[in-house]
Amino acid sequence: xxxxxxxxxxxxxxxxxxxxxxxxxxxxxxYEDGVYNAMPGARDAQNVIxxxxxxxxxxxxxxxxxxxxxxxxxxxxVINYDGFVxxxxxxxxxxxx
Amino acid sequence: xxxxxxxxxxxxxxxxxxxxAFRTIMGIAVFEMDICVALxxxxxxxxxxxxxxxxxxxxxxxxxxxxLKDFNVNRFVVHGESLFERGLQADDLVLDAEIVDNETxxxxxxxxxxxxxF
Numbered sequence: 001x002x003x004x005x006x007x008x009x010x011x012x013x014x015x016x017x018x019x020x021x022x023x024x025x026x027x028x029x030x031y032e033d034g035v036y037n038a039m040p041g042a043r044d045a046q047n048v049i050x051x052x053x054x055x056x057x058x059x060x061x062x063x064x065x066x067x068x069x070x071x072x073x074x075x076x077x078v079i080n081y082d083g084f085v086x087x088x089x090x091x092x093x094x095x096x097x
Numbered sequence: 098x099x100x101x102x103x104x105x106x107x108x109x110x111x112x113x114x115x116x117x118a119f120r121t122i123m124g125i126a127v128f129e130m131d132i133c134v135a136l137x138x139x140x141x142x143x144x145x146x147x148x149x150x151x152x153x154x155x156x157x158x159x160x161x162x163x164x165l166k167d168f169n170v171n172r173f174v175v176h177g178e179s180l181f182e183r184g185l186q187a188d189d190l191v192l193d194a195e196i197v198d199n200e201t202x203x204x205x206x207x208x209x210x211x212x213x214x215f
Contacts, residue, residue: 008108010182011139033111036142041184066110066150067142068159 002091006032009044018096019047024054029087030076031060038064038072048073060084100131102209105140109158110150115143118215119161126168133209134162136194137176137202140215141183144175144190159191166192176202 003022009015015037022028028051030037037048038059048057057076064078072078079087103122107114126132136143148157162173173194180186180196187196197205206212 007111008139008142008183011108033108033139036108036139036183039184043182043184045184062150062152063110066148066153066155067108068145068148070147 001026002029002087002093003027004029004031004093004095005034005037006030006095006097008033008036009047010036010042014096015044016047019051022051022055027056027058027087027091029058029060029079029084031063031084033063035059035063035067035069038076038078039069040071040073045073049075052076058083058087098129098131100133100209100211101125102133102135102206102212104135104137104206104212104214105143106138107215108139108142109148110153110155114215115140115158118213119158121213121215122165122170123168126165126170129169131172131209132170133172133174133205134165134170135174135176135202135205135212137179139179141175141180141185144173144192144194145185146189146191163191174202174205 052075061078061080105118109115148159175194175196177196
């Protein structure tokens with residue numbers, strides 16, 4: 001299953017909530033305001049880094065560029081819309097709203 | 098002179114709040130009011146440098162706020178804790194803002210008395 005996150009972990013508990021229950025191996029996609037979770041140095045960055053041991057993490061390039069995010073946590077894959085579609089084709093999508 | 102704070106608590110692009118805040122500031126700036134733009138929580142993301150929302154078919158909001166100085170909107174206050182917990186520093190922002198602690202933020206709100214929240 002592909003789990004998507006579209007808000008910042010400092011404002012919303014959706015990232016923390018997801019990390020409690022996500023099955024090992026399933027991918028996470030950050031999009032819209034969710035891409036703020038890909039920034040190193042942010043309060044919850046270590047939780048994201050720890051999560052990548054079990055779950056691959058992706059961030060949507062259009063949303064990363066829009067928000068002026070220049071540094072991304074090492075290991076997070078920045079993908080474009082084609083990559084997004086590829087993930088959706090291969091996984092059941094669970095928006096973690 | 099009338100004093101007002103326009104307070105932003107939401108990130109740009111993910112919702113219309115910060116864009117509407119910008120439109121409001123442009124609208125009231127013509128009345129020669131003493132306008133303070135205060136950014137707290139995800140609102141601090143609005144001033145991050147080098148925003149490029151071209152692929153979202155939107156305009157860069159940070160550049161818009163930088164332009165407000167031309168309309169005599171000169172006071173920008175950023176809540177420091179909000180900025181730092183997001184891994185950001187003063188030089189990540191498009192303009193020189195007053196970066197303040199909780200106590201100072203509280204005092205500024207009290208001094209102005211009137212707040213337009215976004």
